[in-house]
Amino acid sequence: MLMMPRMRALVAAATLATLAGGSALAQDAVTIKMWTLDNTGYPEFIAQAAEEFKKTHPNVTIEHQTFPGDPYKTGLQVALVGSDGPDVFFNWSGDDAKRLAKDGLALDLTSYADAPGAFGTTVGEGYLDAFRYDGKLYGVPADAVSKYVFYNTAYFAEHKLEVPKTLAELGTLCKAIRTIDPNTVPMPLGNKTRWKAIHWMTMLNERELGVDGTAADYDLSRPADELYTDAGYAKAFQDLLDLQDAGCFEEAPNATDYTVADTMFSSQASPMEFCGSWCISGFETAGFTDVGFFRLPVVDGGRGDAGANFLVPEGFQVSAKTAHPQEAVDWLSFLVSDDQAAKFVEYTKFMPSNPAKIDTVEGVSPLFKELAADVGTFTQGVNVLDVLLDAAVSEAYLNATVEVLNRTMTPDQAVEAIRKVALEAQAKAAS
Amino acid sequence: MSQSPSRMLDRWMSAGMLAPALLLVGVLVLIPSVLAVVGSFYEFGITSQNWVFVGLSNYARAMADPVFWTALKNNIFLIIGSIITQVGLGTLFAALLDRGVRRGNTFYRTIIFMPVIISSIAVAFVWILIFDPNVGPLNAVIKGIGLTPPRLGWLGDPNISLYMLLVIAAWQNVGFQMVLVLAGLQAIPKELYEAAALDGAKGWRAFVHITLPGIRNVLMVGTLICIIGGLKVFDLVFVTTGGGPANATQVIGSYTYLQAFTLGNMGYADALSVILLVVALGFGWLQLTLSRRG
Amino acid sequence: MNGRTRLVAIGMHLILTVWTIFVLAPIGLMLISAFKSQAEIFTKPLSLPGSLNLSAFQRAWNIGIGSFMLNSLLVTVLSVAVIITTSGLAAYVLARSEAKVMKWLYILIIASFAIPVQSVLVPLYQMVSGGHMLNSQLGIVLPYAAFGIPFTTVLFYAFFLEFPRELEEAARLDGCSRLQIFFRIVVPLSGPVVASAAIFQAVFNWNEFLLALMMLTEKSVRTLPVGIYGLTTQYSSDWPAIMAALTIATLPLLILFILAQRHFVRSLAGLGK
Numbered sequence: 001m002l003m004m005p006r007m008r009a010l011v012a013a014a015t016l017a018t019l020a021g022g023s024a025l026a027q028d029a030v031t032i033k034m035w036t037l038d039n040t041g042y043p044e045f046i047a048q049a050a051e052e053f054k055k056t057h058p059n060v061t062i063e064h065q066t067f068p069g070d071p072y073k074t075g076l077q078v079a080l081v082g083s084d085g086p087d088v089f090f091n092w093s094g095d096d097a098k099r100l101a102k103d104g105l106a107l108d109l110t111s112y113a114d115a116p117g118a119f120g121t122t123v124g125e126g127y128l129d130a131f132r133y134d135g136k137l138y139g140v141p142a143d144a145v146s147k148y149v150f151y152n153t154a155y156f157a158e159h160k161l162e163v164p165k166t167l168a169e170l171g172t173l174c175k176a177i178r179t180i181d182p183n184t185v186p187m188p189l190g191n192k193t194r195w196k197a198i199h200w201m202t203m204l205n206e207r208e209l210g211v212d213g214t215a216a217d218y219d220l221s222r223p224a225d226e227l228y229t230d231a232g233y234a235k236a237f238q239d240l241l242d243l244q245d246a247g248c249f250e251e252a253p254n255a256t257d258y259t260v261a262d263t264m265f266s267s268q269a270s271p272m273e274f275c276g277s278w279c280i281s282g283f284e285t286a287g288f289t290d291v292g293f294f295r296l297p298v299v300d301g302g303r304g305d306a307g308a309n310f311l312v313p314e315g316f317q318v319s320a321k322t323a324h325p326q327e328a329v330d331w332l333s334f335l336v337s338d339d340q341a342a343k344f345v346e347y348t349k350f351m352p353s354n355p356a357k358i359d360t361v362e363g364v365s366p367l368f369k370e371l372a373a374d375v376g377t378f379t380q381g382v383n384v385l386d387v388l389l390d391a392a393v394s395e396a397y398l399n400a401t402v403e404v405l406n407r408t409m410t411p412d413q414a415v416e417a418i419r420k421v422a423l424e425a426q427a428k429a430a431s
Numbered sequence: 432m433s434q435s436p437s438r439m440l441d442r443w444m445s446a447g448m449l450a451p452a453l454l455l456v457g458v459l460v461l462i463p464s465v466l467a468v469v470g471s472f473y474e475f476g477i478t479s480q481n482w483v484f485v486g487l488s489n490y491a492r493a494m495a496d497p498v499f500w501t502a503l504k505n506n507i508f509l510i511i512g513s514i515i516t517q518v519g520l521g522t523l524f525a526a527l528l529d530r531g532v533r534r535g536n537t538f539y540r541t542i543i544f545m546p547v548i549i550s551s552i553a554v555a556f557v558w559i560l561i562f563d564p565n566v567g568p569l570n571a572v573i574k575g576i577g578l579t580p581p582r583l584g585w586l587g588d589p590n591i592s593l594y595m596l597l598v599i600a601a602w603q604n605v606g607f608q609m610v611l612v613l614a615g616l617q618a619i620p621k622e623l624y625e626a627a628a629l630d631g632a633k634g635w636r637a638f639v640h641i642t643l644p645g646i647r648n649v650l651m652v653g654t655l656i657c658i659i660g661g662l663k664v665f666d667l668v669f670v671t672t673g674g675g676p677a678n679a680t681q682v683i684g685s686y687t688y689l690q691a692f693t694l695g696n697m698g699y700a701d702a703l704s705v706i707l708l709v710v711a712l713g714f715g716w717l718q719l720t721l722s723r724r725g
Numbered sequence: 726m727n728g729r730t731r732l733v734a735i736g737m738h739l740i741l742t743v744w745t746i747f748v749l750a751p752i753g754l755m756l757i758s759a760f761k762s763q764a765e766i767f768t769k770p771l772s773l774p775g776s777l778n779l780s781a782f783q784r785a786w787n788i789g790i791g792s793f794m795l796n797s798l799l800v801t802v803l804s805v806a807v808i809i810t811t812s813g814l815a816a817y818v819l820a821r822s823e824a825k826v827m828k829w830l831y832i833l834i835i836a837s838f839a840i841p842v843q844s845v846l847v848p849l850y851q852m853v854s855g856g857h858m859l860n861s862q863l864g865i866v867l868p869y870a871a872f873g874i875p876f877t878t879v880l881f882y883a884f885f886l887e888f889p890r891e892l893e894e895a896a897r898l899d900g901c902s903r904l905q906i907f908f909r910i911v912v913p914l915s916g917p918v919v920a921s922a923a924i925f926q927a928v929f930n931w932n933e934f935l936l937a938l939m940m941l942t943e944k945s946v947r948t949l950p951v952g953i954y955g956l957t958t959q960y961s962s963d964w965p966a967i968m969a970a971l972t973i974a975t976l977p978l979l980i981l982f983i984l985a986q987r988h989f990v991r992s993l994a995g996l997g998k
Contacts, residue, residue, distance in 0.1 A: 038955065065943055068955040074692040075942040077477045082854030099695075103476070185565070192587075193673065252564035254676050255584025259964065260566055260767055267764035286764065391694050399677040406583055406676055444903050445818045452815035452874050453830070455807075459849065459871035460837045466848035524741065531737040539741045541986045542748055548978050549752075550932045552950040553971040557751045560758065560964070566767040568754065602748065663841040666934040670954070684843040684935075691847055704844040715839030 030060045030324050032331055034316075035076060035086040038066040040281055045347035053334050060327050080105045080319055087322040088332060091139060093130035093313045094387035095394070100317065101138040107318040110137045112329040119333040122341075126381070127353040130313035139317045140332040143350040146277045146375050147199055147296075147310035149187070154290040155271040163292075167207065167239055167299045171246035177271060178247040187272035189253035190261025191405065194398045197240070197253070198386045199310065200274060201401055203296045204239050206382045207304035208232035218388055220426045227426065228419040232303070237404050237411035239299060244405065254402050277375070280368050281349045291367055295374075311381030313353065351375055390429075396421035464708060470701035477695050489702035499703065502681040503710075508593055509600070509682065510661030516601040518653045521608025522646075528609070529616040540613070544606035551603060555670035558599050562586050562671075586672050589679030596667055596680070604660070608653045615649030616642065651721070658714050662707065683707045752975075759969040766964050781965035782973065785956075788966070789944060790973050793952030796941075800862055800948055801930045804869035808926050809919060812874050816881030817907050820888075831882065838875035842868075842935060850939055860943045868936055873926045884918040885911070949974050 036042055043066060050062035065086070067075060073096060079085040080100065091097045100106040113120030113128075119140045120128065131139030149170075151163070159180055164170040174186040191197040205214050209232035216222040217230070243249065250256055250264070265273035266286040273279070274296065283291050298306050316335070318328045334340060341354040345361045351372055352358065358372055386394045396418050403409035409417070471489050473482040493499045524543060528536055546554065561569050564584035573580045586592045623641050627633075632640060665684035668674060674681035674689065681689070683703060691700035758766050759781050760774040819831050842849075849868060858864030888911060896906045912919075934950040941947050947955065953974065956967045 252584030255587025463845035463848040
């Protein structure tokens with residue numbers, strides 16, 4: 001079965017060669033259309049990888065197209081249903097990837113994974129699990145993003161500030177910074193596009209309830225009368241409000257663009273920011289090197305685990321409609337091979353799913369290496385709410401968080417609103 | 432005898448001349464409208480292939496959906512608001528340029544019309560920057576003169592952001608309305624005013640009895656453009672507020688998009704579309720009867 | 726001139742000047758921000774750029790603003806050409822025919838004018854996708870045309886109703902067919918209404934965002950609005966580059982408009998008739 005496409009290609013090539021009077025043509029030309037996001041360094045990384053891939057697969061051409069974040073999800077879904085979709089595409093692990101698998105649009109890669117040199121042999125189990133649904137593999141994990149509180153080490157040293165050990169200490173720290181200068185925003189939030197605060201809630205939920213405490217609510221498997229009834233959810237919202245009351249965030253965080261928040265930190269106007277591992281390249285571009293980081297602190301009396309931290313595996317899926325599944329998987333396996341994973345770090349500054357050669361990468365800052373080392377010590381990865389949850393619940397969570405920050409909803413009302421949508425989603429899934 | 436074949440030819444020719452327009456409108460406007468109506472009776476997702484017949488429940492859901500009513504209310508607010516601001520200011524500026532101001536006439540007209548030709552996406556990006564609560568120039572100015580800017584931001588407080596959307600829309604479209612009215616004003620024969628002046632009708636009375644009837648059609652076209660624009664509004668909301676905070680600035684266009692492409696409720700999105708369609712047809716019918724009467 | 730009329734004149738100038746400044750301020754901000762660094766935009770919103778920095782323009786150009794503009798131009802020109810031709814032909818027949826079915830067709834056209842694109846977004850998307858026309862300029866030109874035809878037809882219809890029939894009668898006696906009359910007699914005298922309809926549709930299609938966002942996902946075929954929207958990426962936005970891109974996209978049009986504004990505005994006047 002697996003050999004079929006190749007066999008056919010060989011037969012076709014042989015026939016063609018005979019017809020062409022024995023010309024040197026060996027294989028059919030194959031074009032793999034690849035869609036990814038527009039992240040920094042991505043086009044360059046793919047371009048060199050495609051060049052390199054040609055050495056072993058001379059007949060395969062990679063056609064790479066990039067998209068901005070928001071229209072990507074939409075464009076991808078409609079394209080996969082339509083006729084002009086990509087053969088392989090970037091996706092986050094979570095609800096979207098799962099739905100594509102469920103709707104038969106993403107190819108089951110289980111049978112390809114363990115061939116010699118294939119991605120199943122180079123990428124760790126933990127990563128593979130992120131794309132496993134009902135025991136089958138539906139994606140090739142390429143990297144993961146994590147999230148930390150970054151801080152300005154020079155500022156901290158100058159004002160003799162210390163890294164907080166609990167969330168309450170973080171609040172105290174914000175107050176201390178406001179005392180130094182009331183106009184300094186300690187850690188800008190930038191929640192205009194709603195995902196910054198949902199990242200906070202992702203971690204605050206973990207700090208209050210722990211990964212195991214949330215799992216059954218997130219995947220809607222908890223009995224209806226207990227769904228989202230844990231008091232920890234409201235408490236997590238309250239934690240966010242406490243930080244806001246301590247003066248941590250800027251004015252009108254829901255109207256502030258995330259780029260504004262990022263720039264406030266990297267231009268050293270603000271001494272802290274809760275930012276993704278992807279933010280490092282932004283600091284470097286701005287020439288800002290006095291950067292340290294710590295994990296979002298634990299909560300006193302919370303059920304969370306200091307060893308658990310934000311971790312969203314991302315990777316590539318293969319369209320069920322592709323005409324060249326073998327070549328597509330070969331290409332993806334190539335991208336996560338030892339050498340290419342190292343190149344990937346070099347170009348994109350993202351945490352690779354295959355860290356075998358990460359130490360050999362040149363031109364990577366000490367900060368990045370420290371961060372990569374820390375990611376390796378997580379006891380548990382915490383996947384982000386807005387990709388993990390059912391789409392309707394995720395939308396409700398995003399909106400509730402906005403309203404809590406705006407003080408148009410109390411934490412209890414917010415949880416109630418989420419619970420209502422979760423119950424609907426649960427009933428719908430059961431029907 | 433010779434008449435008949437040429438009549439036939441004429442008829443075929445007429446059909447041929449009508450065909451391209453009717454074909455395009457039929458295939459790409461009318462058939463999709465019918466399909467939207469059909470889809471509104473089903474439940475299906477973008478990526479799911481199985482359609483489940485649900486009768487009228489998508490419509491029942493809309494009636495019970497507070498966000499739908501917010502969106503509809505916002506559309507109507509934007510329609511009325513843009514008629515007042517755009518047609519109103521456009522008429523004012525046109526009147527000033529036509530009869531009041533002699534010097535700098537072309538200058539004013541050129542500048543005021545300029546935003547019309549700038550892409551509304553471009554416009555939205557610039558305004559996002561202007562309205563930013565922390566680093567935007569507007570807040571810097573407001574704080575500079577000792578006032579307090581809105582707590583949730585210009586685009587973050589639903590009680591303010593809808594008005595801000597009106598400001599942006601007016602910035603972009605007043606010039607268009609102005610030129611429209613200007614053309615109408617210039618088409619009124621000067622002799623009418625002279626004759627009226629002889630009868631003692633000047634100033635305000637001349638305006639009511641000559642100018643207003645003269646530009647009646649133009650104002651109607653302008654109003655219609657505001658209505659259609661207000662029903663169709665999408666870009667402005669999508670890029671500036673994204674329908675937020677918490678759906679407070681959602682309009683039917685952006686809410687349909689959210690339901691269809693973010694939440695994957697295609698059938699419900701179709702039902703929302705059909706409702707918008709009915710509202711739009713209602714306005715179209717109103718326009719038709721009003722213009723017939725005139 | 727007495728004191729009172731002078732006061733009124735000053736008042737009128739004041740009103741127009743205030744609006745002029747209001748119109749120019751955002752355009753000025755766009756221009757200035759294009760020369761600033763990201764940090765300057767965000768930390769000194771009201772100041773001028775520290776140095777005359779052209780790198781943002783370089784970055785914006787590298788993103789492909791040039792090709793976005795070409796795509797927009799192509800799509801706009803094609804769709805306007807289709808709209809004007811098909812609407813003109815149809816409106817002429819509708820305006821000259823007495824048959825009852827024509828009245829109904831006209832009402833159908835008016836009704837379709839009221840149908841917003843969003844109402845048919847989902848099925849239209851499925852049709853274009855099913856017709857293998859996603860990511861093709863033709864795939865977007867046809868819907869643009871279809872949605873521009875009703876309004877333009879109504880516009881032309883009104884114009885043709887008032888068109889002097891004597892000329893046409895004379896041509897008919899000379900043995901011209903309806904099509905010949907249309908092209909030889911009617912079209913040459915329809916300059917103003919064609920120009921105004923063309924400008925209206927051109928502005929509309931040049932700026933169209935929603936359909937383009939859905940149907941032109943490949944970078945090589947994106948039009949300007951979608952291209953500009955794409956400048957904000959998943960995790961970062963390069964504001965100076967966005968402002969530079971907006972400037973590159975806007976300035977040629979503005980200059981063209983200022984040079985040709987006399988004709989432009991006069992043509993648009995046809996809409997009000």
